[in-house]
Amino acid sequence: MDYKELADLIFPNAKPIEYYEKMYPERDLPEGAIVTRYAPSPTGHMHIGGLYQALCSKMAATKTKGVFFLRIEDTDQKREIDGADTEIIDSLKEFDIIPDEGMISSDEWKGNYGPYKQSLRKDIYESYAKYMIEIGKAYPCFCTSEELEEMRVKQENAKIRPGYYGVWAKCRNLSLDEMAEKIKAGVPYIIRFKSDGREDRKIEIHDGIRGKVIFPENDLDIPIIKSDGLPTYHFAHLVDDHLMRTTMVIRGDEWLASVPLHVQLFQEAGFKPPKYCHISPIMKNDNGNKRKLSKRKDPEAAVSYYEEIGVPPEAVKEYLLNIANSSFENWRRQNKDKSIYDFDFQISKMSVSGALFDLTKMLDDSKAIISRFSAEKVYNEGYKWAEKHDIELKKLLDQKDYALKVIGIERGKEKPRKDIAKWSDLKDNIIYMFEEPKEFDFDKINGEEAKKVISEYMKLYDENDDKQTWFDKMKDVAEKCGYAREVKKYKANPEKWPGHVGDVSTVIRVAITGRRNTPDLYEILQVLGKDEVMDRLSKFTN
DSSP: OOHHHHHHHHOTTOOOHHHHHHHSOOOOOOTTOOEEEEOOOSSSSOBHHHHHHHHHHHHHHHHTTOEEEEOBOOOOTTTOOTTHHHHHHHHHHHTTOOOSEEESSSSOEESSSOOOBGGGOHHHHHHHHHHHHHTTSEEEEOOOHHHHHHHHHHHHHTTOOOSSOGGGOGGGGSOHHHHHHHHHTTOOOEEEEOOOOOTTSEEEEEETTTEEEEEEOOOOOOEEEOTTSOBOHHHHHHHHHHHTTOOEEEEEGGGGGGHHHHHHHHHHHTOOOOEEEEEOOOEEEETTEEEEOOTTTOGGGBTHHHHHHTOOHHHHHHHHHHHHOTTHHHHHHHOTTSOGGGSOOOGGGSOSSOOEEOHHHHHHHHHHHHHTSOHHHHHHHHHHHHHHHOHHHHHHHTSHHHHHHHHTTTTTSSSOOOOOSSGGGHHHHHGGGTSOOSSOOOOSSOHHHHHHHHHHHHHHOOTTOOHHHHHHHHHHHHHHTTOBSSHHHHHHOGGGOSOBHHHHHHHHHHHHHSOSSOSOHHHHHHHHOHHHHHHHHHHHHO
C-alpha cells in the first residue's frame, strides 16, 4: 500500500484539492492590497479586544483597497454558545465595522470565497487532509484517550516536555499496511500532522507588530482532523487562509506561540503563509498594576456594555484607534469632519507591551464626538437608545419638535458644549426643559435677594429681544438691585458691590432651571417661550 491508497481508504469521496484551488482563485486586487479577516469562535459574548482586532483589520484592508472578511470558527462545537455567532455579526453592524465578505447571519454569507463558517466546510477540509496524507505529511493515529493520558503522566514523571512527538509518537511509525488493517477493522482514529521539525532548531519570523521573533521549530504531531470529522483550529486556519487568499492575519498575542506550527503547516503543504501581526492585549490599571481587561471583573470588557450605557459606536472606535496608533488623536483634532478611514493607520506602530484602557478617557472623547453631532443625530440616537433602556427619556423625546429645539441649544457652534458622554446622560441634561425645577441650587444670593432680582427682571423681560438687547436688560436689572453692571468693574473693586451681572443672570438661570450650570440662558429662554418663562418666574417668587 502507498500513501495515495491510504488516503483513498480514509477519504474515498473527497475531491482533489485542484477542484478547490480552481474554485477559489487568487484575488484580482491592486498591488499591496491586504486581505485580512476577523475570525472569532462563537464561544461567548463579544469582548472589546475582539472589536479592537476587527477594527484594526478593517482599517488595514480599507487603507490598501484590500478585503476584510468575517469568518466564524466554530469547529470546537463543545464550547459553542447558541446565538454567539449572531451576536458577533450584530456587534460589527452596530459599530459599523462592515466586512466586505463573510457571514451576514448564522447561515448566510456574502462573497465568492465561502462558506465563511467552518462547520459548513467539512468537505473542503477532508480534501486537504487527504492531500496531506497523499504527500506523506499526515497519518491516522489510533491512540486512545487512556493511552494518551498514560503517556502524559510518564512524561510529567520523567520531567520532560509533554506532547505527541519523537519516540512518543508511536502511530507515525506504523507501516501503511498496519494503518490500513486497523482502519478496515473499525478501530477509531484521528488524523495527525507529521512534523519534520526539531526543537533544537530555531525558526525566525517577522511579525508585523513585534518585528523579528525567534522560536524553536515545531516537532509536535498535532491532530488536524478530530474524531468527529471536523478539523482542529490549526488545520482549518491553514486551509481557510490559503483558499480565502488571506495575506495578513491580525490576531491576539495568545496565538504567538502557535506561529512556528502555523508557518510549518503552510510550508509543508506547499502554500505561501500570510504575514502575522500579533496584537498585545488591552490592559487596565488596577491599583497601580497593569492587568488584562477581564470579562469577569470588568463590565467594560464586554462590547454590549457600551450599548447598554449608550456610548456611541463612533466614540468607542475612535478611542480604540487612539490606543492602536497614538497619532490618531492629533490627526482627529486637525481633521474633525473626516472619516476614520482617511487616517493613515499603521499596524507596525501598534504597542508591543499592551495598550492601557481608560474608560474615563473614552467618555471624555465621547463628549467631544457627541458635541459635533447635529441635533437630529443626537435626537435619533438618543431615542433609539431610550426605546430600549429608558422609558422616561423616550416620553420626553416623543415631543419631537420641542425636543429637537432643546437638543439644538448651543449645538453647531465653533466651540459647542461637551456635556453628554453617553445617551444615559441625556435625560439629566434636558429634563429641566420639560419639568419645572423642584430644587434651586443657589450659591451667593439668598432667597429674598433672589426674589428681588426676579421681580425686576420680570418687568423688563421681552421674548422678542435679540441677545444683545436681552443682556443689556440683564445689566439694567443688576444695576437696579445694587450689583455691578460689568464683571470687570466688580473685579476692580469687589468691596463696592455684593456681586455683578453674572451673579444676577445666575439667579435667573436657577429660578428657571434649578441649576447654576446650563447651556446658554438666552437660548433656553427662547426655547421655553414667554408663557413658560413667566410661569416659572412667578411660581418662584411666590
